[in-house]
Amino acid sequence: MTAATDVEGLLHDLAPQVLGILVRRYGEFDACEDAVQEALVAAAFQWPAEGVPANPIGWLVRVASRRWIEQQRSETARRRREEAAAGLDEGEADPGPTRDDTLALVFLCCHPSLTPASQVALTLRAVGGLTTAEIARAFLVPEATVAQRISRAKQRIRESGAEFTMPPPAERHERLGAVLNVLYLIFNEGYAASSGPALQRVELSSEAIRLTRQLRGLLPDDGEVAGLLALMLLTDARRPARVRDDGSLVPLAAQDRALWDGRAIEEGSALISATLAGAPIGPYQLQAAIAAIHDEASSTEDTDWRQILGLYELLGKVAPGPMVTLNRIVALAMVRGPEAGLAELEQAEADPALAGHHRVDAVRAHLLEELGNADAAAEAYRRAARRTLSIPERRYLEERARAATARSG
Amino acid sequence: MKYLLLIYHNPQARQMWESFSEEEKAEGLALYAALNNDLAASGELIVTEALEDPSAASRVSVTDGRTVAGDGPYVETKEHLAGFYLVDVETRERAIEIAGRIPEAAIGGVEVRPILTYSALEM
Numbered sequence A: 001m002t003a004a005t006d007v008e009g010l011l012h013d014l015a016p017q018v019l020g021i022l023v024r025r026y027g028e029f030d031a032c033e034d035a036v037q038e039a040l041v042a043a044a045f046q047w048p049a050e051g052v053p054a055n056p057i058g059w060l061v062r063v064a065s066r067r068w069i070e071q072q073r074s075e076t077a078r079r080r081r082e083e084a085a086a087g088l089d090e091g092e093a094d095p096g097p098t099r100d101d102t103l104a105l106v107f108l109c110c111h112p113s114l115t116p117a118s119q120v121a122l123t124l125r126a127v128g129g130l131t132t133a134e135i136a137r138a139f140l141v142p143e144a145t146v147a148q149r150i151s152r153a154k155q156r157i158r159e160s161g162a163e164f165t166m167p168p169p170a171e172r173h174e175r176l177g178a179v180l181n182v183l184y185l186i187f188n189e190g191y192a193a194s195s196g197p198a199l200q201r202v203e204l205s206s207e208a209i210r211l212t213r214q215l216r217g218l219l220p221d222d223g224e225v226a227g228l229l230a231l232m233l234l235t236d237a238r239r240p241a242r243v244r245d246d247g248s249l250v251p252l253a254a255q256d257r258a259l260w261d262g263r264a265i266e267e268g269s270a271l272i273s274a275t276l277a278g279a280p281i282g283p284y285q286l287q288a289a290i291a292a293i294h295d296e297a298s299s300t301e302d303t304d305w306r307q308i309l310g311l312y313e314l315l316g317k318v319a320p321g322p323m324v325t326l327n328r329i330v331a332l333a334m335v336r337g338p339e340a341g342l343a344e345l346e347q348a349e350a351d352p353a354l355a356g357h358h359r360v361d362a363v364r365a366h367l368l369e370e371l372g373n374a375d376a377a378a379e380a381y382r383r384a385a386r387r388t389l390s391i392p393e394r395r396y397l398e399e400r401a402r403a404a405t406a407r408s409g
Numbered sequence B: 001m002k003y004l005l006l007i008y009h010n011p012q013a014r015q016m017w018e019s020f021s022e023e024e025k026a027e028g029l030a031l032y033a034a035l036n037n038d039l040a041a042s043g044e045l046i047v048t049e050a051l052e053d054p055s056a057a058s059r060v061s062v063t064d065g066r067t068v069a070g071d072g073p074y075v076e077t078k079e080h081l082a083g084f085y086l087v088d089v090e091t092r093e094r095a096i097e098i099a100g101r102i103p104e105a106a107i108g109g110v111e112v113r114p115i116l117t118y119s120a121l122e123m
Helices: A004-026 A029-050 A056-073 A076-086 A099-109 A116-127 A132-139 A143-160 A169-192 A204-218 A223-236 A262-278 A283-296 A305-318 A322-336 A338-348 A358-370 A374-387 A391-408 B011-019 B022-042 B092-101 B103-107
Strands: B002-009 B045-050 B058-063 B066-071 B080-088 B110-114
Touching: A004 A029, A004 A056, A004 A099, A004 A116, A004 A204, A029 A056, A029 A116, A029 A143, A099 A116, A099 A169, A099 A204, A116 A132, A116 A143, A116 A169, A116 A204, A132 A143, A132 A169, A143 B022, A143 B045, A169 A204, A169 A223, A204 A223, A223 A262, A223 A283, A262 A283, A283 A305, A305 A322, A322 A338, A322 A358, A338 A358, A358 A374, A358 A391, A374 A391, B002 B092, B002 B103, B011 B103, B022 B045, B022 B092, B022 B103, B080 B092, B092 B103, B092 B110
Parallel strands: none
Antiparallel strands: B002 B080, B002 B110, B045 B080, B058 B066
């Protein structure tokens, strides 16, 4: 007997390798992906009871190939191709998975012709080895929606004529950006959902970390891949402290830092330090560096806000965005005081992406509170609470509004 | 992000629909079919349904643990819910764009409501 969870982990690791071998053998990413999914389901069922075969990849390739051939048989229009395939010896020595196969697979799943939602679903299934049902549970959408997304995504890839090869060097940088964005989306979805009725959601953050680790194994010299992995490790390290047992949120400043995962912080910090020393700078590295400063400080007061401010200023040049603007203002207020922060906040609101955003009200409320203006703070907290779409955030903001009102008494 | 797109009807809308010729009705239904098709293709559609007339509704009340279902709304409301789409999209703008393709949007009968989530990033 082998624990089902061990088998699950093993299958997730082997999935892209098996798919790589199959696509190389038969072409047709679309049909091969279905066949591999069926083989994974069969293994998840058999291996815990019968034990893991001596050559698990060989087993999966054999079963997936059989499924693939069955699929071809059922399509009479493709009879000729079926005969060609049947001629292949199923038992032939596997060429073994190659590094480039898995990489090519990741690039294919994050093909620019797909929407981010489809890229995410396809990557989790084809590269992550998750089942459609698991992905659906993780994103709280019906299984049919995910199945539809995946089948249409594969159809789109087929229509676009994309091939199972590495993108040409000229495109690689941009394509890698899409891959990193997909991994980041998966991580965030998991991290953000660690509150509320989320017990049955598969661990998307761990899955994202595992996939990013795998990608880093394939592209060890890329600074942004390393930066993203460090960012995930340093953020996920705070997970045990960010939600109370009742599901309510604990802001960074109030978190019990003893609960943070020291090993993850150590790994993330070492990784980002080494990376910053060598690679060309990029947004994920900068965010990881900021996370490392937070994680290494013993309290909010001891945090090196000056350095954080500098990093946000750099980030604002490399990859500007509304949340970067807002976080820079928080850091600025820590360095130069709440008045300076409030003044910049007013200017920042001119950006349509921030106008009326609940985070602007939340930051304003916090700064007003610092200034001792409890009435205005309570008002701003209430406005933020009305505007957020997140139930845990709403509860937190309402709580702060009540506390501020009590103080203004 | 998930959004519920609510489609409301009113007596004028119904009169308008009933005054349509068969071709015009078919045209309206074709618009819906095309929308459903596109949303399924993009993977954004979670579910869409049309609702039976409000006269078929039951109003439920629980008193002392007893569940009682009475006949539909007591008062004749000016507007009633006639159908809905639940979509999962990238942005609010996209939800509004989809809502704009629902034929009832032409008479102002479509409402876009964001769904609350249990997700939250660091505050």
